[in-house]
Amino acid sequence: MSIEQLAETAQAMVAPGKGIIAIDESSSTIAKRFAGVGIENTEENRRRYRELLLTTPKLSEHVSGAILYDETIRQKTKDGVPFAKYMASQGMIPGIKVDTGAHPLAGCPGELVTEGLDGLRDRLKEYYTLGARFAKWRAVINIGEDIPSGTCIEANAHALARYAALCQEQGIVPMVEPEVLMDGDHDIQTCYEVTEATLRSLFGALYEQNVLLEGTILKASMIVPGKSCEDQVDVDEVAESTVMCLKSTVPAILPGIVFLSGGQSDRDSTAHLDAMNRLGNLPWPLSFSYGRAMQQAALAHWSKDLVGNFAKAQSIVFDRARENGLAALGQWEG
Numbered sequence: 001m002s003i004e005q006l007a008e009t010a011q012a013m014v015a016p017g018k019g020i021i022a023i024d025e026s027s028s029t030i031a032k033r034f035a036g037v038g039i040e041n042t043e044e045n046r047r048r049y050r051e052l053l054l055t056t057p058k059l060s061e062h063v064s065g066a067i068l069y070d071e072t073i074r075q076k077t078k079d080g081v082p083f084a085k086y087m088a089s090q091g092m093i094p095g096i097k098v099d100t101g102a103h104p105l106a107g108c109p110g111e112l113v114t115e116g117l118d119g120l121r122d123r124l125k126e127y128y129t130l131g132a133r134f135a136k137w138r139a140v141i142n143i144g145e146d147i148p149s150g151t152c153i154e155a156n157a158h159a160l161a162r163y164a165a166l167c168q169e170q171g172i173v174p175m176v177e178p179e180v181l182m183d184g185d186h187d188i189q190t191c192y193e194v195t196e197a198t199l200r201s202l203f204g205a206l207y208e209q210n211v212l213l214e215g216t217i218l219k220a221s222m223i224v225p226g227k228s229c230e231d232q233v234d235v236d237e238v239a240e241s242t243v244m245c246l247k248s249t250v251p252a253i254l255p256g257i258v259f260l261s262g263g264q265s266d267r268d269s270t271a272h273l274d275a276m277n278r279l280g281n282l283p284w285p286l287s288f289s290y291g292r293a294m295q296q297a298a299l300a301h302w303s304k305d306l307v308g309n310f311a312k313a314q315s316i317v318f319d320r321a322r323e324n325g326l327a328a329l330g331q332w333e334g
């Protein structure tokens, strides 16, 4: 696989006005989401739900690809078409979550390191044959008293870089996701400093592991105060802080940056993305790779009547895709 092909895929993921829908909830996470709205957590209900999302009419107008989970990439539409094949037929790029989750980091109480490198080369080979053209690995950085430690930041950056190099070797674009969590009462400045240190470490590690940035996408968290911080800030401050932090840490050659929603409301996630793009003069496209902020309204609606509300839930997904697609252009009207 040439770097030109990786770069082409990466650019298509952040095509103007398009972003990614993240539907790669692990078995335990989707169990929580379903429990929250009273849906029975069976394989068939998970399949029906992912079919609802992926077959939303005209989704590809605003969505370039979707991140699937191991179970999902093996599932099919009710007509027997594998999801990845269905997506490709609609012009959407299949992606796959390949990490095996964040686990306690030995020697660093309260901190996590993401695992999943063992056997990854063979898993990537199989995912490629199943249609995946990009992959995701999520590292989790917690802010608290005396954390994150440099040890945690570096261990996660190293794992992300090892994963990214393996992806590129197998012709798959790595989406590298170091998520700085919103949990806690820290202020926006603390989030800025932790994110800055995390991104510096990540791009150093990517360089060390010979990862080609032209064929890499960054999935970033925004610079926001902790959820329980007393000093919440306005949309413009989030946008300006996030763009400043990214400009000072992320090389311009990267094809694009997408954001996670991380527990922000639907409205905030869209308003923040829109405000960043309105700032203009950005070295890379900024778009979305939202999970909850793309899905939560539709899931709540669908849960009330799985059969009768299917089409309406899809129209809610489409509306979220359209709004976020406009925000990726700085053209959302609120």
Ligand code: 13P
Binding pocket: 022, 024, 138, 177, 260, 261, 262, 263, 289, 290, 291, 292, 293
């Ligand atoms: P949220 O947008 O719900 O944070 O999920 C995105 C994601 O993929 C986190 O890894």
